[in-house]
Amino acid sequence: MIRILIAEDQAMMRGALTVLLNLEPDMEVVAEVSDGDGILDAVARTTPDVALLDIELPGMSGLEACRRIGLEHPDCRRVIVTTFGRPGYLRRAMEAGARGFLVKDRPVDGLARAIRAVVAGETVVDPDLASAALRAGGSPLTDRERDVLVAAEDGATVAEIADRLHLAQNTVRNYLSAAIGKTATRNRSAAARVARDRGWL
Structure with missing residues (x-):
């Protein structure tokens, strides 16, 4: 079974993702977190294979959580699942060690496929966003x-x-x-x- 943590501040979205992913025969949601500050404790407690992280969370951001999980729990793969499909976020997520970056308006079966691909060692990025990020270049800000x-x-x-x-x-x-x-x-x-x-x- 692929063990999954979901970090999402919107209760309805979090609950829907949990129900849908638990319907997959090879997946189990082992933790749900509503804010960034609870992510690291939940990862330590439940040892998920994959952490699905929203970007804009109360407390620590999903991007910072992604980086911290990589340092403290390197076996946990991180996938950003966000409403904000912005090229700058994609670049920062990849720099933080994310293995996937998906926009929430995609079908849920695509999310399940992406999780399996990430567990298999692949990197999964929304193709439209990837091309936009390449065109946009990096952030000029220090x-x-x-x-x-x-x-x-x-x-x-x-x-x-x-x-x-x-x-x-x-x-x-x-x-x-x-x-x-x-x-x-x-x-x-x-x-x-x-x-x-x-x-x-």
């Missing part, structure tokens, strides 16, 4: 520029961002200015929005 934009998304002031990230205010302004230039926008809220839409945050 890690620090990304951190500053994420901190700016809630409308925080430069002083608040500096305090939160333990940076000087002039350094924050420099990172924000660079991010605005790289996203070809006029202000930090627009820069954050563009970067989020492209999957860079």
